[in-house]
Amino acid sequence: MPPGDVPRGPRGASTALATGQAGALGWLRCRTGRRNEEGEITSVRSAAVDPVRVEVNGLTKTFGTVRAVDDLSFTVEPGQVTGFLGPNGAGKTTTLRMALGLITPDNGTTTFNGVRYAGLPEPMRQVGAVLETAFHPARSGRDHLRVYCRATGLPVRRADEVLEQVGLGTAGRRRAGGYSLGMRQRLGLATALLGDPAVLVLDEPANGLDPEGIQWLRGFLRHLAHTQGRTVLVSSHLLAEVEQTADRVVIVGAGKLVREGTLAELRSGNAGSVLVRSPHSTALADLLRTTGTTVAPTDAIPDGLTVTGLSTDEVGRRAFAGGIELHELRSHTSGLEEIYFQLTAGQEQYAAAHAEQGAA
């Protein structure tokens, strides 16, 4: 690799490590109540992380007769959480593994500020990845982390620091074989954080986390992206999981890009559906039925109407103006969920049918 291709070093990682100001540890302190430090620490951190843009370009991979990933291109921007959405079997994991050089694509490239993963001088200091939560069962979490400290030339005390960061401090000395699924996810995350990387790639990180853990993870990822300016890519097959964390989403189905954009962009043009209940539902229906809206009786609710194309505000305004009494008014689906279903409908069957063809 010509020297010109090297991105601007592993950023401030080494300096941050040298001064003991490790990664989001500062944030952890904020969490424990010392809020006055937040501004100071985050300004230090955001200055330390150079933005890294991830560009996926024309990735293609065929396994046997199944085209797992088909000419997939998208970008992941720094300072944002990007959700990588798609039903099971849509090729998310294969895409991430190709991006990280573990699977050789048939075609296409993935670059981190213009450099492929294998060309990064110290990959763990620039890209942290949680792809699976498998560890040697007889090795302690702390020793597992120390292995990768040694391999990457990081001081071994980083192992203890990241254990604290993900909330595994006391469990670090126990054998990883005895960890719960949630603890494994945290240890995987700790491994990714070892090198204090500018890019984080997480494959289904919420699997096995309890509600509190999921809440914690969301806050953690948002902090890493928004406050520290890191690039965060999170895959999931559940929209609801990504909806509350991600700024942008990349939706794939059957290995192809279906939609890419911010959540607001996706929502526009589809406000979802509204459920409204009134003793005068027929009169209300007439009032709401204008161009661009549909009004239908709601199943199982005698006096209910399902309205699409209008926001709850608008429905309430019209009912008030028309002097119609309302007993209930709420949004029924977020709209995004409908879009997601529409976009990815049938994609799974598509992949399954292919597999059967291969078997026959």
Place this chain on the structure above:
Amino acid sequence: MGTVVARLVRAEWTKLFTTRVWIGLLLGACVLSGAFAALFTAFAGNQDSGLPPLDSPEYARLAFSIATNATVISVVLGIIGITQEYRHRTATPTFLATPQRGRVVIAKLLAYALVAVPYAVLVCAVTVAVVLVYGNARGNAPELTGENLEVLAFAGLALVVYTVIGVGLGALLKNQVGAIVAALVYLYVVEPLLRSIPATSGAYKWLPGGALEAMTATFQGPDLLEQWQGVLLLLGYGLAAALLGTLLAVRRDVV
């Protein structure tokens, strides 16, 4: 690259010494060669056993080459060293940390070759201790000098080379159980058969077992290479396994 490989070698040692597999293998190797040494010393000169008498040079060579029985454990050590990455799926973080997979395999080969040195020394020491103490108790222990010392050194070298072969074999087969079973079947069934069948015994001298026997041979066996040729051939097998294993590990997808 040198410092990178040195880092990776240390990482491999951390992997090896943070589980207890190595203790079991080391004890197993010591017990195995110690027990063989005791058995051979006990029956030396016994007419029915066919072993040469205690004071004969043949017995001395035999006794000091007993450590080669532990080569099977060397192979298993090497196999586990690489296949545990696939078995426990730690190959993913390992290759994420070092996308230049060739370096990982080279580091494993170096790490295990170096670890095999003290291991070989210890196994040889146990063998010698048993032979000397028990032999003296029976009235006549062989002397640890000249040609006997050479045999012992070659036995130790064989333990190291078989460890390297194990790493290469593990990289080739990836499956831990499969690789260990294959190694055991080869060492205890295939090679002895090829050795004993007249039609194939000519080819035996070119196999790892034949090379090992040429290095430390004692009995009048089948046709064998010269001692130095045996050393080179065995080293060649170690390098070939390492090279093939490296090439395959680099090309395979980690899924």
